[in-house]
Amino acid sequence: MSAKRIPQQLVLETATALMARAAIDIPPDYKQALQQAASQETENLSCFVIKTMLENYDVAEKDRRPMCADTGLPRFYVKAGNEAMVEGGFVALEHAVREAVVRGTQEIPLRPNRVHPLTRKDNNNNLGIHAPEIEYTFEPGGDWIDLITVHKGGLFGTDYRMLFPGDGIDGIKRFFLDTMASFGRRGLACQPAIIGVGLGGNKDTCMRIGKEAACLRVVGDVNPDPEVARLEQELKELGNSIGMGPMGFKGNTLVVDCHVEVAYTHTGGMPMSIHSFCHSSRRAAARIYSDGRVEFRDDPQWFTDFYRREGI
């Protein structure tokens, strides 16, 4: 029996709802981590900033207004079960997602951030060439579609470097330290934040998995590879030993959590990317089933065993 087709309208409604949830409701894992940070922070100003941020999340939820006025650059992650079908096909799904960006921008409202890089032309709806970014992946077995929305800022807190095998773990730590120390100053990277690190792949893969590590894994989640998990822990501790808190003020709360994702890479290289998610960690996820059920959830569950598979 073939699966029912997921209505295009349902994709549109779900995507629009996700846009609002992501912009307004801080994910519970992140909020809890910040509450803990607030109780552990010993520096006056840093503590004041974190508490103000927590208050801001409450106001955002209460007033149903975005937690940050730079509502970021909307992006979508789509995971489709292998048996899933959308009414009108995947072109229709993409159409619905793009329409949701226009609706969300107007109704929530979000700030139109997307302009043409040269002419600075602004459609005032966050749409444009390659905007929003939509990434796809597939999972065996299911007849559902996962929609994940991320509103991420785009100016600071991302860097890439081609390291080499000889640079080793020390080189990784060095680049991490360099990046955190410079981007944390004056709070330009909007920390405290979840830091995502991409290791390996080629340059574009490295950037992609690093961003996914920052935006699609929840606080406390650990990479299943023990070597990678140990690096995650070491980098988190290193970041928090810089002595910097939010806004570059003295403190010990720069890194809320560090997630590392790896991809097989060129034998001679060790590319590395670093992505600081905003301290307004804006993500929301939902699964749309073929029978019309929509399940909102906090964990995007993007990194599955299948997604990280090594063999055929």
Next chain:
Amino acid sequence: MSQMRVVKLQVPVSQEDVDKLEQGDVVYLTGTLYTAREGVYKKVLESGDELPVDIRAISNVNFHCSPAASPNTEGGYDVGAVTATASFRFGKWMKDWFDTSGAKIIIGKGGMPEEAYREVFMPYGARYLSTVGYGAGALLGRGIKRVKDVHWLEENGIAQAMWIFEVEEIGPFIVDNDREGNSLFVNHERAVNAKLEKLYEGLKPPALKRYGETTSRADEVIGEPDNTPIQIVNVMPYQGSDKK
């Protein structure tokens, strides 16, 4: 956590009130404030366009921001959240803007280099207030009571238009520069820099250098570098940069 000093000010702010502000004070503002960033500065200060409104008569607080705003059914605009944009990009326009607008308070993200405070802000008795945590847009949005007016919306777009807001206890903001032009951010950076050397111990720089790469992470990220002496071990000599 010890208490921080909270100051509530009426806008337009008097010079006397501005002078009383101390570094690290938490400030809330009531009255009228406006947005002006590169779009406005370019039009007024470079293209010589007339300001669409007598800004001196209305407000002396310039917010480096662009709101998430949408038209409402009454023909006005609703503003959900507001937060600041990074101010260092506007440093080159500030002197002329103080002359033209009479601004006494600049609100934004990240502050300005100390040189800018000393050379440009101090002669005008002006202060820089930083938004808190930068992402606290809902809190600040609550402080905006209504959009009084918006200018150059068609031409500049929502982000770069000149928005005039009526605000009530909008905040919190943190005072960055003191009367001598010292920056709170820079004070804290110096403290952080003091620890950096130890962290870099044993971490060799990567095999491949990037063009013009600085080897000192103690440098300020905006404007001129901080001159705090810091020696980093195991680092190749710094060669080739346009930085002085």
